[in-house]
Amino acid sequence: MAVVSRSHAPATAAFALRSAALTLVCVVLKTTDLARLAEELDTRIGATPELFDNDPVAIDLSPVREAAEAIDFAALIGLLRQHRMLPIAAKGGSPQQMADALAAGLAEAPEGGLPARAEAAEPATTQAEAPKQPEAPSPAPQQAQQQPPPPQQHQQAVRTLLIDKPLRSGQQVYAKGADVVVLAAVNPGAEVIADGSIHVYAPLRGRAIAGAKGYEQARIFTTCMEAQLVSIAGTYRTTEVPWPADVLGKPASVRLEGDKLIVEPLKA
Structure with a gap:
């Protein structure tokens, strides 16, 4: 009788999913005229071809969100690729612009907020802005007790x-x-x-x-x-x-x- 031996070693996973925070350079689009954009790209970036090396970029559409002209995203993507940029996402556009961007293969980039340290830099409430409390009667000298100092306000550590x-x-x-x-x-x-x-x-x-x-x-x-x-x-x-x-x-x-x-x- 033949005996078949089977291995019970766990299979190696082919992939893993991990969260990642990526920072991209944004191309802030200020015109829907791609001919004008091409001319300015040649003038400004053509002189420094080493500036981009097939780097991923996001397209910020917020300045042209109200534009009546449609954006040819296929042509825009091709234009940016000519200057060694790889458009992967768009943000800030109108619903129609974002739909056209997604149809062209771009993802929707999340809107980023201010970093925590920027929020911590806001001025604290001054004493004049604090609500006034009724004054307590002064204790008699023999009843006066030293009050403990107020706890210091926690300060966020700078990373x-x-x-x-x-x-x-x-x-x-x-x-x-x-x-x-x-x-x-x-x-x-x-x-x-x-x-x-x-x-x-x-x-x-x-x-x-x-x-x-x-x-x-x-x-x-x-x-x-x-x-x-x-x-x-x-x-x-x-x-x-x-x-x-x-x-x-x-x-x-x-x-x-x-x-x-x-x-x-x-x-x-």
């Missing part, structure tokens, strides 16, 4: 991500809900993203994206400004406009003022 190794081309670091401090070079093609501020105590030659979820008070600091791109709360600047001589290769900071990025030297 900081520390990177002490150089970032090579293609590497990306994302500080979710935090600042990031980099103690080594950020090389061309590397990307540093933070919901808060970015501090690079070395040459910054790649891309730095601060205030990734809309925190407009975020800043970027570096001891050697040579960045391919800097961005704060969605407003960005590339090397299509050369860095001024007083910041190129020198300590510099970047801040957002209105809708304009201010790049200025760091003074000792």
